[in-house]
Amino acid sequence: MKAVYENALRRIDRIPPEGLKQIINNLSAENSIYEAALNSTLDAIIVCDLEHKPLFINRTAEKILKLPSWTGEFPIWEQLKDDEIVGFFRKTLLADENILNREISLNRPGGTRVLSISISALLSNGRISGNLVHMEDITEKRRREAQLRRAESLAALTTLAAGVAHEIKNPLASIRIQLGIIRRILEKNCNKKTESIFHNISLVEQEIDRLNAIVVDFLFAVRPMDITLIHDRADEVVREVAELMSKEAESQNIRVITKFDADLPNVMIDRKYLKQALLNIVKNAIAAMPEGGTLTISVSVRNDELLIAVSDTGIGIPEELLAKIFEPYFTTKESGTGLGLTITFKIIKEHNGEITVESSPGIGSTFTIHLPIPQPEQKSLPPWEDGVKIDGSHTED
Ligand SMILES: Nc1ncnc2c1ncn2[C@@H]1O[C@H](COP(=O)(O)OP(=O)(O)OP(=O)(O)O)[C@@H](O)[C@H]1O
Ligand SMILES: [Mg+2]
Incomplete structure (x- = not known):
């Protein structure tokens, strides 16, 4: 008991009624606080x-x-x-x-x-x-712990699978080399009997290449990325990709159009990875136009973002599949691994960007990469200078 109350108790006979009332009021107020605290926990x-x-x-x-x-x-x-x-x-x-x-x-x-x-x-x-x-x-606490355990065991499994995939790559490479040697030996001793074997060798080579692509893509998807972002020109990467893919597109009756805004600003990118991300999107676009069509790649600025849009006039994506296309291993293709867009998504996230998709079945799809334009100068502007162009890097409206 508090000393003040012990004191009061000792001389209770001498305390006037007003004083007693005050003590009881104080006790009751204190009691309410303790009760409120216990009821609030x-x-x-x-x-x-x-x-x-x-x-x-x-x-x-x-x-x-x-x-x-x-x-x-x-x-x-x-x-x-x-x-x-x-x-x-x-x-x-x-x-x-x-x-x-x-x-x-x-x-x-x-x-x-x-x-x-x-x-x-x-x-x-x-x-x-x-x-x-x-x-x-502790229901929620136990649920979170179980979730964490599941995530940890999944991560361990992924590391294990990545290790196995990595080990598969080397023997695959030597099988490919040995097949090349066999092919050359047979070519030297070519006769009616060996002719049909070339066809079998080609099939085995194709399967090896497919297996190798799966392993490489898998490793790329699960490994942490060593992305180094530097202030660089994303439009140059877009030009490179357009040029690289133009032959393949033309051979499939696809017209390639590129559009660039004037005075595009630099953004924070890793050229190698951005190129990989774009290639995946462009390859999908080409694959979506088996009958030919138009592939349009544009680079523009909207607010504080650089937009890279890849549009095709292909088969489109049904609404119910739109949510799935970035999931690992989702594919509608016979020989697809379903990792292309997963990797692209991961790369764009590493660039602090976003990727959006609009698609109409039978009409085509547009994949847009949004990259933030670094704006340290604008942030440091005094409020009355707001909206003034200071680095001249923006396009004319
Ligand atoms: N431009 C597009 N038009 C129509 N469908 C598309 C387009 N881009 C992606 N898709 C759909 O999304 C799926 C997943 O694409 P993703 O690139 O991840 O894998 P994939 O192309 O099937 O295989 P790969 O791993 O070899 O790239 C495709 O199988 C396809 O169904
Ligand atoms: Mg793909």
Whole structure:
């Protein structure tokens, strides 16, 4: 007890009624604060006397145990509804056991809830005057832990698979070399019998190349990327990709159009990776136009973003598949690995950018890469200078 109240108690006969009223008011105010604090905590708290009858049950405990009303006349277990807890409380309280973090599951309409319960002696003035029960709903905590464990084991599995994929690459390379040697030997001793073998060798070579592409793409998708972003010209990368793919496009009756805004600003890119991302998108666009069509690649500025848009007049993507195309291994192609857009997505994220898709089946698709334009100068401008062009890097409106 606080010294001030002990003092008051010693000379209670001499305190005038006004003074007593004041002391009781103070006590009541203090009591309200303690009660409010105990009722506001997310932990459930029950205080019992020596006969295990409840003296206090806070709001969270009332909610968890579904005890809207309770009485101090009977032991706590006689007032509980969940069989698992009734038995546990009776046994531990009667045995005066101290319990630390015992987990008990309760069936609730929304699903099973897991409680962690601790029971200890309630000490008052150096004496045991009852029990303190502390309960915590750890359902969410357990769920998060399980999720983390799953993610960790998935990461371990991915590392393992990456190791195996890496080990597959070397023997594949030597099988390819040996096949080349066999082909050359046969070419030297070519006769009617060996002729048909060339066809078989070509098939094996194609399959090796396919397997190699799967392994390379897989490794690229799962490995951390060593991206180094530098202030550079993304439009030059776009020109390179357009030039690289133009032959393939033309051979499939596809017209390639490029459009560039004037005075394009530099952005933070890693040329090698951006090229890879763009190539994946352009290859998909070409594959989407088996009957020929038009491939348009444009680079423009909108607000504080550089936009690289790749449009095709191909088969388009049905609405229900749009959400899936970036998922690993999603493919509608017979010989696709379904990793192209996964890798592209990862690269663009590493560039702090976004990628968006618009598509109409039968009309075509547009994949747009959004890259942030670094604007340190604009940020440091005083407010009255807002909107003034300072580096001349923006296009004319
Ligand atoms: N421009 C496009 N037009 C129509 N469908 C597309 C287009 N781009 C992507 N898709 C769809 O998205 C799927 C996934 O593309 P992604 O590039 O990830 O894999 P893929 O092209 O099938 O195989 P690969 O790993 O060899 O690139 C494709 O199989 C295709 O169905
Ligand atoms: Mg692809």
